[in-house]
Amino acid sequence: MPLTIAPETVRFQSEVKLGRVLVVEDEELIRETVALALGEEGYEVLTAEDGRKGLELATKAGDSNPAEALALDLIILDLMLPYVNGLDLCRLIRHEGSTVPILMLSAKGTETDRVVGLEVGADDYLTKPFGMRELVARCRALLRRHQRSQMQAQEPTLKFHEIVLYPQECRVTIRGEETSLSPKEFRILELFMANPRRVWSREQLIERIWGPDFMGDSKTVDVHIRWLREKLELDPSRPEYLLTVRGFGYRFG
Ligand code: CA
Numbered sequence: 498m499p500l501t502i503a504p505e506t507v508r509f510q511s512e513v514k515l516g517r518v519l520v521v522e523d524e525e526l527i528r529e530t531v532a533l534a535l536g537e538e539g540y541e542v543l544t545a546e547d548g549r550k551g552l553e554l555a556t557k558a559g560d561s562n563p564a565e566a567l568a569l570d571l572i573i574l575d576l577m578l579p580y581v582n583g584l585d586l587c588r589l590i591r592h593e594g595s596t597v598p599i600l601m602l603s604a605k606g607t608e609t610d611r612v613v614g615l616e617v618g619a620d621d622y623l624t625k626p627f628g629m630r631e632l633v634a635r636c637r638a639l640l641r642r643h644q645r646s647q648m649q650a651q652e653p654t655l656k657f658h659e660i661v662l663y664p665q666e667c668r669v670t671i672r673g674e675e676t677s678l679s680p681k682e683f684r685i686l687e688l689f690m691a692n693p694r695r696v697w698s699r700e701q702l703i704e705r706i707w708g709p710d711f712m713g714d715s716k717t718v719d720v721h722i723r724w725l726r727e728k729l730e731l732d733p734s735r736p737e738y739l740l741t742v743r744g745f746g747y748r749f750g
Contacts, residue, residue, distance in 0.1 A: 515538070515539045515540050515640070516540055516541070516570030516571060517540070517541045517543065517568060517569050517570050518540045518541070518543070518569070519542075519543045519551065519554055519555060519571070519572045519573070520532055520542060520544045520545070521548065521550075521551030521572065521575060521578060521583070522546070522573070522578075523546050523547055523575060523577075524575070527575075527625070528544055529544075530629065531629070531632060534632065534633055535632075538633055538636075540571075547580050548579060548580045548581025548583070549581055551572075551578070551581070551586055552589060552590075555569065555572060555590050555595070555597075556590070570598075570643070571597065571598050571599075571636055571640055572590065572597055572598070572600070573600045573602060573636070574587060574600065574601050575602045576601060576602065576603040577603075577604065583602075583614075584617050587601065587617045588617045591618035596643070597643075598620045598639040598640065598642070600620065600621045600622070600623060600632075600635055600639060601621070601622045601623070602623050602624075603622065603624055604624075604625045610622075621639055649665050655687065655690040657690055657693065657738070657749070658738075658750075659672045659673075660690070660738065662683075662686060662690050667680075669683065671728070671729055676728050676729075679724075681707075682724060682725050684706050685702065685725060686725060686749075688705060689747075689749030689750075692749070693750045694748055695748060695749075696745050696746055696747070697746050698745060698746040699715040701746070702718050702746070702747070703717070722739055725739055726738075726739050
């Protein structure tokens, strides 16, 4: 039986936009080809034929007035442009505080161009001539990466006074500075911070962190607590965060 698609489905698919892309490119043929390829992929495409117009559209996108905001998801930027070149444009966009992914295009393709492009805040770099499939693949990858990092930025963190723990990123800052913890230290701290003031016995900690098959001594817990105190506490001999509860074990805060 032939596969039939309901007309509503077709219309729905063509109306769903994957993201809004700005293409800043002075060569008309490339600009139109790129716009067409991305449009066919389901992106909403805006174009600018020079740096000035590009800047106008890109910064308007970052406008704090929601009615004015264009909310771009990706910018494709040619290096050599009239009025404002691609590098300056990229720098200006980043200066505005925008984290929108930027893909730079260049006819030259020298290593220096690539390095400078990435230094001024571009996320990826493509040398002309390029195929549309390559371009579309790079755009997809950039958008995915950006969406992922935005989601991570929204992940909850654990905070206690001056200690902040980022569960998704496996990192900890103390008094605003990055601190390197071993995986076990990190997991102990995460458990403590997720359960403030709860008292844990050494056996409970071993069960939770090392697992029921752990054959070592419960002194292992004391050693890890000591290491953690050295990293977290201002005065490890008089801890304020990792407290000993005599006869029971440890608690946090
Ligand atoms: Ca150009």
